[in-house]
Amino acid sequence: MGKKILIVDDEPNIVISLEFLMQQGGYDIEIARDGQEALNKLGSFHPDLVLLDVMLPYMDGFEICQAIRQKPDWNHIKVILLTAKGREVDITKGTALGADAYVTKPFATRELVDKVHEMLEAV
């Protein structure tokens, strides 16, 4: 069974590109456009990895990340934070909250795909 990836982002065009890239990599994809949707899909879709945008309406990526890490069932889920905010503090905050990787937008597509592969194979 293929690995499952949840993409959480509110920029439609970025979602399209991520969806394309991950499908190409052979993963099952689900998409969420805000925090609540993301939490719902985490419960129903059981992804192995989450590509998580930080700047989301209502509930930002940090909070979602925290929610994932607080739930023992979701402990195995890998989290890659995607953000257009490239400040040092944001990176530190992300890793402190339990993200496995932090990718700054704009990202190199190949690097992102490789990173996803690597993280999912290591499991």
Add this chain to the structure above:
Amino acid sequence: MLDNWVILVTSFAYLLILFGIAYYGDRQAGLKKSIISNPYIYSLSLAVYCTAWTFYGSVGRAASSGVNFLPIYLGPTLMAILAWPVLRKIIRISKQNRITSIADFIASRYGKSPILGGMVTLIAVIGIIPYISLQLKAISTSFQIISGQPEMGIGPQMTQHEISQVTTFYIAMILAMFTILFGTRHLDATERHEGMVAAIAFESVIKLVAFLVVGIFVTFGLFNGFEDLFAQALSNENLRHLITLNEQTIGMSDWVWMTLLSFMAVLFLPRQFQVAVIENVNEKHLRKAVWLFPLYLFVINIFVLPIAFGGLLTYPGGVVDADTFVLALPMDHGQAGIALLVFVGGLSAATGMVIVETIALSTMICNDLVMPILLRLRFLDLEKRRDLTRLLLTIRRSSIIIVMLMGYIYFYFIGEFLPLVSIGLMSFAAVSQFAPAIIGGIFWREGSKRGAMYGMLAGFLVWAITLPIPSLASVDLLPQRIIEEGWFGYFWLKPYALFGLEGMGKIAHSMFWSLLFNTGLYVGLSLYSRRNSLEHTQASRFVDVFRYSDDKELSVTWRGTATPADLHSLLRRFMGKRRADHAFSQYAQQRQINIDKLPEADSDFVQFIEKLLAGAVGSSTARAMISTVVKEEHLSVEEVMNLLDETRQVIAYSRKLEQQSKELEAASAELKAANQRLQELDRLKDDFVSTVTHELRTPLTSVRAFSEILHDNADLDLSQRQHFLSIIIKESERLTRLINQLLDLQKIESETMDWHLSPLDIREIIQDAVNATSQLMKEKGVILTEVIPSQPVMVHGDRDRLIQVMLNLISNAIKFSDADNGKIDITLEVEDEQIRVDVRDNGIGIHKEDQELIFQKFRQVHHAESGRPGGSGLGLPITQRIIEYHQGEIWVKSKPNKGATFSFNLPLATSGDRELVEAFSE
């Protein structure tokens, strides 16, 4: 009738109890466990004001003149109001200057003048001796009555005279011994007599209880309560006048004078000064005392009138002296126990007064009369004597005996013939001569020694010729014609009608003239006399006592040097070696210095010693003694004035410094706040940059991602390739738009924007914008309705910028209008010199709380359904700034799901504005 031995045993037992209390009080004080340090004991000790005169005499006075006994107790009540400003200041001054008596107080205030101190002492002694004699008389009379020696009353019956004299003499001597034991165990008069105060407080309780008991006995035992008594008195022809306040009994002015007199007495009688000021433990006790003491007086006076009426009703026709009603009534009704209690009460009232008064007087006599004289007598060579402590104690003890003896002598020759009340009031009037010098002295810097001295002297003389001396004539010890024809036969020198002033009571008359002369000379001479340096300093020290703290001394009286050894030997001579050593080590500890290593004492040290000495021998003697060991440079008045000014300036300066440091604090607080604001701004700027970065990176992310996808996947099908490319183009456009808007915003905010202002028809602007967006509307299926006037509507403005505004509003409206049935209404109206444009959509609307936010940079409203709206979040902020630049306003009205209306107004251009517009565009 009581046996003599019962009375004697009771009296001695009572005195023994008193002594026990005093002994215990002193011992506790020695252990630093003061038993008198509370406002209740303090208030009770103030009640030493109520003497045997109160105890026996009030009833006598009430019996003869009704409610006229009251002013004597109204005065002290007046004190309740004035005690805080006056008495508190006197207490503070006395504590700071280690004042030992009222004579010392006055002498110290007026340049530590020995003459003034001596004068006050003499006036006090002369004025008070009759008063002491009165107490002796009261004790002996009450003893005779209770032991049943005279059958009725104690009028001037020569048969009893001899017995009375012998009894009184023994009483005087016993009291003298007792006072010596109480009052002169220590030397330092400022070291308070705690034991004595405790005993006095106890006496105040006893006399109150005794008086209340006899009052209750008469009112409820002999009569049926107040109503019955007063009813009987009213129905009695001879008594009726006593109850009502009518013109015949006493004039209004007499009431006022009596009240004033007793007010001054309660402050300035030596014994009152002693308990209220010298023995005061804590200034704060005054707060409670000012109402507790008047309360005490009220309670002790409740039964005065009832007893007087009871006595008058029981003994009609004056067969019994009214002064003795309190004893006679229980005695004649077989209540020996109550009579004995009353006797003890009277004894307590008399002994309390005598003890405190003689202690106070003996201190004054010793410090302000005898010592200054002895020190001036060169042949005694006192200055060389190594130990003067014994001498001082001997003087004090002797003066106690002498005062008591003088009391007795006065009683022997004169006292028996005068009623109690007149003697007491005479003493009051004598001490009221201190009032101008004291009151003036603590509030009026200019008050001078000469003024105080001559004022007091004049007041005293007037007092003497209008009160005590003519009173001798009234008992035939002096020729009657003095009263009738005036002194030396001058009719305008009639003792009771001086300068033809008639119609006043004797006391009021004397008070009026003596205080008039006293105050007049005090003020007049003070205004015209030159004061020496010490007077200046002392005046400052007294008047400004609250300004100088305990430590900050006004050490300017003096400039000179002395050796510590000299000072030590001086102190030792007056206070003994032990206490001198103690004082030295105390000083060394306080200032953290080693006195043995000091080559010479500085002024601070000398002042310390002088104050200690003053506590023992009074300020003027202390001053004189200090000057014998100190090499002084005498300062001129000018120098002292300068120094005083300097001190004041230093104080002012330190206040200024305080003020400045407060200002600095305020400034630094302001800076802190400003810094916080800056940091806040910094943070906002940081946020702004971070947000801009985010906004730029987002389209860039798509551009890069799709470019790489296209680059890496040559085999993509055409439609997908087209789709991705169109995304890249759109995102690039978004990027460009964003950059342009940022630049616009930056230009507007930094005021570097080039505005091209000209008269415009706003209708054209709207039309241009509508045309530019018609394609977009068509794509989304939005229906546009316009309500535009047919006439040109002119404004002044920048054409491109205003088109930008309209484009912004219209494209926002398109974006947010209903997805299926999109409708947009554009309305242009002219009203009151301005135009208004409304752009209305029928979309999801904007929440109230968001309506302000959307005009802020990068603030977009997210909707659950539509997600993130496209756009940079800069459109509305830029629009708002453009409108504001054109002196218009922009606002939004909206309700969720009811669409939103964005409106702005602009000033209508008038033809007269043309020049303005031209000027504007330059």
